[in-house]
Amino acid sequence: MRTAALGFQHVLAMYAGAILVPLIVGDALGFTSEQLTYLVGIDIFMCGVATILQVFHNRFFGIGLPVVLGCTFTAVGPMIAIGGEFGITAIYGAIIVSGIFVLVISQFFGKLVRFFPPIVTGTVVMIIGLTLIPTAITNMGGGEGAADFGSMANLSLAFGTLVCIILLYRYTKGFIRSISILLGLTAGTVAAMLMGKVDFSAIQEASLFHIVQPFYFGMPTFEWSAILTMILVAMVSLVESTGVYFATGDIVEKDLSEEDLSNGYRAEGLAIFLGGIFNAFPYTAFSQNVGLMQMTGVKSIRVIMVAGLMLVTLGLVPKVAAITTIIPTAVLGGAMIAMFGMVIAQGIKMLGGVISQTPGNAMVVACSVGMGMGVTVVPELFQHFPAGIQILTSNGIVAGSITAIVLNIVFNMKSKRVQQPTAMIDQKSA
Template sequence: MKTTLLGIQHLLAMYAGAVLVPLIVGGAIGLTPTQLTYLVSVDIMMCGIATLLQIMTNKYFGIGLPVVLGCTFTAVSPMIAIGSSFGLSAIYGSVIASGVIIVIISGFFGKLVKFFPPVVTGSVVTIIGITLIPVAITNMGGGQGAADFGSLHNILLSFGTLAFIVLVYRFSTGFLRAIAILIGMAAGTVAAIFMGVVDFTPIQEASYFHLTKPFFIAMPSFHWQPILTMTIVAMVSLVESTGVYFALGDICDEKIEQKNLAKGYRSEGLASVIGGIFNAFPYTTFSQNVGLVQMSGVKSRKVLVITAGMLISLGFLPKVAALAIVIPNAVLGGAMVAMFGMVISQGIKMLSTVVVGSQDNAMIIACSVGIGLGVSVVPELFAKLPQGLQLLTSNGIVAGSVTAISLNIIFNMLPKRKRKKAVVLTEQEA
C-alpha cells in the first residue's frame, strides 16, 4: 500500500506537466476536441512507456535509476513552428527522425556534452521559458482568436488561478508544494464551473475505453529543416537529462559512467521514436520527480514501475483524458505563467554559476538570449530568406541555441593564445 501511494505521488507531481504540452501544441495547431482527447490519452500512455524504458535497464537501454519521463517543454515552440510551416505530419516525422538520430549518436554523445556547458544550456533554458510566456499570456486572455478574449471572467480566472498557485506554494511544504500547479488548475476549473464557463461536451463525447493506434492523427512526413530543428532540441534535452542522471546517481549512491549515459540517451531517443509513431511527442526526464525521490528518501525503482503502470492504464481511458480538455484556457494560462516562469528561473539559476567574474560568458548570454527573444518577437526579420531556412532562423529557441553554441566555441574553446594574437594584428592594421 505504501509503495502504491508513493507511486501516486510521482504521478501527481508530473501530471500537470505531462498534459500541458499536448494541450498547448494541440490547441495551437487547431486539433478538434476528439483529436485533442486522443492526444492527451496517448501522451499519458507514452510517458509511462518512456519511463519503463529508462527504469528497466539492460545491455543497450535504460539508465536504471528511479526516473520519470514526460513531454519536454523544450519542444513546444519548435513543434508549433513546424506545424505552422510544414503541417502536422512534419511534426511527427521530425520527432521520429530526431529520435532515430539520438539512438545512433547515443554512444558518443557524452563526448559532445563539452559543447553544452552551463553557459549554453542555461541560456537555452532561459530562452525556452521566455519564448513560452506569450503563449501563457494569450491563454490568460482566453486563447488565440477567442471571442471573449480579455473579458472580465477570463482575467479573474487566470489571475485567480495564478494567485492560488502562489499561495499554495508559499504556505505549504513537501508534497503539496510539489503539486501546487496541479492544485491551482483544479481550483481554477472548479471556480470556472461555478461561473458557468466550462464545457463538458468533450467528456460526454469521449468513450470509456479505447486502444491506441499508430498514426491515428496523421502519417509522418520528413523534411530536413524540421528534423534538424528537433535534433537540436533533443540534444539540449539530453544535456538537461544528464544533470538529472547525475543528481539521481548521487542520491542513490550509484556511479554514473559513460556507458550508463549512453543507455539513458538511447532510451530517450527510442521513446521519441515510439511517441512519434503513436502521434505523441519527444520525452525527457522530469526534474520535479527527482525532488520527490530526495524528499521521500525512497529510491526503489518499484515505486516508479507502479507510476508507469498507472500512466499506461490512464492512456486507455479517454474520459480521464477529457478532464484535462475541459480546463478553460484562462485557467491554463494562469498555470502556464507559473510553470514557464519556473523554467526561466531554472535557466537563471544555471547561469548564475558561470556569469560571475566572466565577461566572456556574459557576452555569450547577452547575445544568445537577445537573439532568441528578438527573433521570437519579430520573426518576420528573416521573411526574405528562403522558406527552408526560415524555420531555423525564425525560431527563437533554435536561433538562440545556435548563437550560444557558436559563441561558446569562440570564447571558451578556441585557444586563448590565438585569440590574443588576432587582437594584436587588428590593432596593428588599425
C-alpha cells in the same frame, strides 16, 4: 498496497507537467476536443512507456535508476512554431528523426556534451521560456479569437488560478508544493464551473477504453528546419537528463559509468522515436520526481515501475484524458504564466553561476537572446537568404541556439577545462 500508493504519488507529482504539454500544443494548433483527448491520452500512455524503458535496465537500453520520464517543456515552443508553419505531421516527422539521431549519438554524447555547457543550455532554456510567454498571456484573455477576450470573467479566472498557485507554493511544503500547479488548475476549473464556463461534453463523448494508434494525425512529413529544431531540443533535453541521472545516482549511491549513461540516452532516444510514431512528444527525465524521492526517502525502482504501469493504464482510458480537456483556456493561461516563468527562471539559474566565469559569457548570452527574440518577433528578417540558410534563421529558438553554440566555441573552447552540465533538480514542469 504501499508500493502502489508510493507509485501513485509519483504519478501525481509529474501529472501536471504531463498533461499541460498536450493541452498547450493542442490548444495552440486548434485541435477539436476529440483530438485533444487523444493527444492527452497518448501522452500519458507514452510517459509510462518511456519511464518503463528507462527503469528496465538491460544491455541495450535503460539506465536502471528510479527516474520518471515525461514530455520536455523545452519542446513546447518549437512544436507550436513547427505546427503553425508546416502542420502537425511535420512535428512528428521531426520528432521521429530526432529520436533516431539520439539513438545514433547515444554512444558518443558524453563527448558531445562539451558543446552544451551551462552557458549554452541555460541560454537556450531561457530563450524558449521567453518565446512561450505571449501564448500564456493570450490564453489568460480567453484564447486567440475568443469572443469574450479580455473579459473580467476570463481575467478573474486567470489571475485567480495564478494567485492560488502562488499561495500554495509559498505556504505549503513537500508533496503539496510539488503538485501546486495541479491543485491550482483544479481550483480554477471548479471556479469556472460555478460560473457556468465549463463544457462537460468532451467527457460524455469520450469512450471508456481505446487502443493506441500509430500515425493518428496522419503520416509524418519531413522539413529540414523542423528536424534541426527538434534535434536541438533533443540535445538540450539530454543535457537536462544527464543532470537528473547524476542527481539520482547520488541519491541511490550508485556511480554511473559511461555505459550506464549511453543506455540512458538510448532509452530516451527510443522513447522519442516511439513518441513520434504514436503522435506523442519528446521525453526527458523529470526532476520533480527526484525531489519527491529526496523528500520521502523512498528510492525503490519497483515504485517507479508501478508508476509507469499506472501511467500506461491511465493513457488507455480516454475519459480520464477528457477530464483535463475541460479546463478553460483562461485557467490554463494563469497556470502557464507560472509554468513558463519557471522555465525562464531555470535558465537564469543555470546561467547564474557561469555568466561571470569568463569575460565572453555575458556576450554569449546577450547576442544569443537578442538574436533568438529578434527572429521570433520579426521572422521575415532573413526572408531573402537562400533556403538552405533560412533553415538556421527562420526560427528564433534555432537562431538563438546556433548563436550560443558558435559564440561559446569562439570565447570558451580554447580552454581545456570542460564545464559539466548543471543538474536540473528544481521543478521544471510541476
